[in-house]
């Protein structure tokens with residue numbers, strides 16, 4: 001399942017990120033790529049231990065913790081602290097898969113990358129190219145979102161970032177270990193939750209709302225690791 005979550009950051013929060021990232025030191029993104037991905041990766045990143053990355057990452061995770069759609073879609077158990085990247089001057093990230101397990105720098109913790117997230121920090125009109133292309137079972141999906149919007153996609157997907165031929169594309173990216181490992185099960189829970197919310201709004205007194213909520217939680221109990 002690929003989900004677009006609009007307006008995770010408002011315009012002021014995007015501006016705050018952009019100003020902080022302007023003052024950060026950027027390094028070659030190949031530093032954090034595996035040996036296969038290094039051959040196709042060409043971008044710049046803020047080092048994960050950089051105070052700007054930590055400060056902005058905490059802000060983003062604080063917002064997502066309270067975000068109903070993100071929580072329902074991802075059912076997050078653990079999240080890798082957000083990283084920040086920039087593509088300009090024909091930089092690109094060719095077809096690759098993300099590693100299944102991500103260490104968290106400076107800690108003994110590891111995160112299984114069930115879901116990948118990209119939070120766009122540049123407006124689409126600021127750059128040409130730079131689409132995130134995710135190879136779905138329905139074919140390739142090309143994603144270029146307004147600044148402040150987030151896309152969640154399965155960590156299992158082959159994906160790439162098209163060359164940025166004008167301007168610069170800034171984004172935050174991170175991985176989520178979900179309480180529900182299987183994408184198909186997570187998708188069903190998300191659809192069921194959305195249906196219950198919809199029914200609860202339209203027919204709040206209907207007894208099926210409580211029954212369906214019970215069904216949701218019984219499935220979650222069966223499938224989730226907490």
Ligand code: NI
Nearest residue numbers: 096097098159
């Ligand atoms: Ni990737």
